[in-house]
Each structure stands twice: as C-alpha cells, then as structure tokens.
Amino acid sequence: MKVLVTGVTGQLGSALLKQLKNTDYEVKVTSRRKPENVNFEWVYCDFLTGEGLEEAVNDVDVVIHAATSPRKDSDIIDVSGFNKFLDTAQHIKHFIYPSIVGIEDIPMKYYRNKYQAEELLKNSSVPHTIVRATQFHSFVENLFLSKPLFKRYLVPGDIKIQSVDVNEFAAHLIQMINVGPQGKTEDCTGPEILTLREMAELKIKVNNESNKVVSLWFPGKLYRALLDGKNTNDLRKVGKVTFEEFLIAKQN
Template sequence: MKILITGSTGVLGTALINQLTSLNYDVKLTSRRKPETPGQFDWVYSDLFSGDGLDEAVKNVEVVIHAATSPLKNARRIDVSGLENLLTKLEHIKHFIYPSIVGIEEIPFKYYKLKCEAEDLLKNSSIPYTIVRATQFHGFVDHLLLSKPLFKRYIIPGSIKFQSVDVGDFANHLIGLIEKGPQGRVDDFGGPEIMSLSEMANLKINVNNEPNKIVSIALPGKLYKSLLNGKNTNNMRQIGRVTFEEYLRQKLD
C-alpha cells in the first residue's frame, strides 16, 4: 500500500517520517522543499498553490495523510483551493486522512474557518476519508506563545487554556488510522492535561531554570473569550501520553 505524506517538511510531516521510518510501509513524501532527513523514502516536489508536481505526487498512491498547510500565507489558496484541486486528482485512492483542529467551528479565527471549509470539501467529495481533530501541539504553545519574554517577562493572556499534545503521539495515531480504513469524522485526539497558559509558562520557567516572570493580561474579543472557555480543548479525549513538562524535559536531553 503506497502512502503519500504531504507537508513532509512540517512539524507533523517530520514526526510522521520519524515514525514511518521503522515501519514497513511504502511511503512517498511531498512538499516544496526536500525534507532534511527523508529516511529511506522517495520525495517529489509539489506545490498546492500552483498545482505543479501534484500529478507526479499522487501517482500510484492509495492512502494520503495530508499534513500540508499554510496558516499565515495564502491560506485559502493552499488549505482550501489547493486541497480541492488535490482531491480532483485522487479519485483512485482508498483513504484520505485529514488532520484537523479541535473546536474550529467555535473559535473565531480565520485559519480555523478555512479548516472547517476544508473538512466540508472532504465530506462532500466521493473520496473515502477520515478526519481527526487534534488539540494544539506542545511546540505550538512553546514556540508561538512562550517564545519571546520581554524584559524577562512573559506578557501573556495567562488564563486561556490549552490541552497541548505531543506531535509524535498524534503522528502515531494517524498512522494507526491507515489500517483502520476510512471512518469519516472520528473522535478528537487531545493532550493528556488541560492547563492555563500561565501554568504552562511556569513549567517552562522551572524546567529551563529561566529568570523570567509571568505578567498575565486579559484581551478583548471573542477569540480570547473562546480560548478562556477552553473551546480548543476536549476533556473527554485526554489521549496523548507525553505531557507538556515531559516535552520540555525531552528538549533538554
């Protein structure tokens, strides 16, 4: 069974490659840049913006794990129109696995609206699919929200909540779905703990022995409110194994 991994240079794509390397699958990788460590797998260039290389990427493929995305640049063109174009080339496949994000219809964020549209494209297509929504990856919180202390202070909306998950745990879950076959939308995949951003910042300070302090601020708007209310979490689905603290400690090793 030939499996195509799109977005093979990304955070999820890299985690998928790491795990697939020790498994007995026939894998093809695609993205615009070549992954630094593609393992034993072939890589082909493709661009979801222009459509270049997609025909070659999908050739002889039976399963696709679609880890390509572009939240910040040309998001609609890549995550919605690019996906729509890709799907027209996949009439022959057995299973399209789509990683989505927990709570997207309840969080007013442009990228999440596009993720909803992408899910709808799949649901309305004739392609057998599985959609699985995950919570934010540990690295997303670490690198995006807790990456830039200012004058030794994390100035953050400390009360908002996350249930961050290890990307390796999620990659493992997605690979497990290959054998299960298409199942439509399945249960969410969440991290093991729900914590406030302040609690996560505190862990980071303690684990890394940082001199930083936390200044918690409130923000106006519906996005803040939805994260305050934990719409990006699912307390019934605390499935991932690796905690945020373990993730931080692994980075020190």
C-alpha cells in the same frame, strides 16, 4: 500498500517521516522543498500553484495530508488548492486529514479554512478519515513562551490549552492507515488542560528561570473562545506526554 505524505518539511510531516521509517509501508513524500536525508521517493508538489498534484497522488493508495499554511496563502493551500488535490485523488482508498479541535467555534481565518476543507472532504466521494488534534506542545511554547520581555512572559494567562505531543499525533495518524476510513473520528488530545499561565510557570520551573509571568487580557470573540476552552476537549485526554515532560525532554 503505498502511502503518500504531503507537507513533509513541516513539523507534523517530519514526525510522520521518522515513524514511517519503522513500518513496512511503501512511502512516497511530497513538498515544495526536498527534505534533507529523505530515504523515500520524493516528488515536487505545490498546492499554491497546483504544480505536481497529479504526479504526487499517482499510484498511491493512502494519503496523509500534512500540508497546510497557517500563516499565509491559507485560502489557496488549505481550500482551493486542497479542492484541486481532491479532484486528482478519486482513486485513493483512504484519505487521512489531520485537523484541529474547535475550529468551528474559534473565529480565526486559518481555522475557518481548515473547517471548509473538512467540509470539502466530507462532501467528496473520497473515502476518508478526519482526525482533529489539539495544539502541539512546541507550537504553544514557540508562539507564547519563546521570548520573555524584560524577564517576563507577557501572556493571555487565563486561556486554556490542552497541548499534545506531535509524535503521539503522528503515531495516531499512522495507526489509522489500517483501520480504514472512519469519517470524522475521535479527537487526539493532550493529557491535561492547563492555563497558559500554568504552562509559563512550568517552563520557569523546569528551566530554573528567574522570569515572571504577567497575565494580559484581550477583548474580542477569539479571546473569549479560548477562555471558554473551545480549543480543548475535556472528555478526551488521550495523550501521554505532558507539557512538563516535553520541556524536560528538550533539555536532554
């Protein structure tokens, strides 16, 4: 069985590559920039221009689609470029699409685009599995807790986060290869729901920092959705690696 992984220079794509090295799958990878020390067949592919899409999907059985663009060009890469990719993937036996918990309830452009991509896949004839995950531990730390200001973490401290380890999500996606197409399946979530203030306090404790936490309040529907935990799933706590364990591992 030949597996294509897109977006292999991203965080999820890199985690997938590391774990696929220990499997018997024939692996093909694609991205705009060739990853360093890649041991698999690599082809150039650009979802922004459409260049290389057909070559990337040619002769493969399964796709794990880790390519995405949360910061720019999401309309093209996550929607119109993705739709073109689906047109070239009619022969695929199993298309595995990583998505994000709560995207239909959180008013962000990137989330709307991911939800639209889900709908495109659902309405296509391509056999597929959609697996939603909560935010990665590293994403939360980098976005909110990377740079204290005047020895203070200034954060929307009351919002809820259920972060998951990226390597656990990668392993879950790889397990889906042999399970076969499931449609939209159960969420892959972190083991606990914390407020952002609690996460900042954990970082201070683990790193033995002298920083303090200052909680901020924001108006608007986005802040309210995160306060309400729309980005979490309290009925699903399947991950094993906690945010505190992630922080401890970074020190080693």
